[in-house]
Amino acid sequence: MAARIFRVDQPELQRVGELFQHNVELMDAIFSDLTGNLEQLRLTWVGEGARSFFDEMDTKVMPILRAVIQGFGTSSDHTSTMIARANDAEDMIRARFSGR
Numbered sequence: 001m002a003a004r005i006f007r008v009d010q011p012e013l014q015r016v017g018e019l020f021q022h023n024v025e026l027m028d029a030i031f032s033d034l035t036g037n038l039e040q041l042r043l044t045w046v047g048e049g050a051r052s053f054f055d056e057m058d059t060k061v062m063p064i065l066r067a068v069i070q071g072f073g074t075s076s077d078h079t080s081t082m083i084a085r086a087n088d089a090e091d092m093i094r095a096r097f098s099g100r
Contacts, residue, residue, distance in 0.1 A: 008086040017079035023072040031065055 038057060045053075 006089075008082070010083060010086065013079060013083055013086075017076050017083065020072050020076035020079060024069055024076060027065070027069045027072060031062075031069060034062070034065070 038054070042050075042054065
């Protein structure tokens with residue numbers, strides 16, 4: 001039976017995690033700006049078109065944007081967990097071979 005090899009490119013995994021976190025921060029800023037702009041627009045724009053627009057923003061666009069942000073956050077968290085588990089596994093294997 002061939003030995004199974006598990007390899008983690010930690011620098012690359014770290015880079016991916018940082019990219020996810022950067023996207024969380026970027027999308028949070030976009031969400032905040034968009035929320036502020038919508039509130040300003042609500043003060044001045046009225047009518048059937050405005051109601052339809054705000055309904056779509058409130059029920060479709062903003063919830064989807066929030067879900068995307070949460071998805072990036074979850075991905076960042078899982079990437080950090082993978083790095084930690086790989087480090088733990090490496091430490092455990094190193095300890096077994098060193099007789100500790």
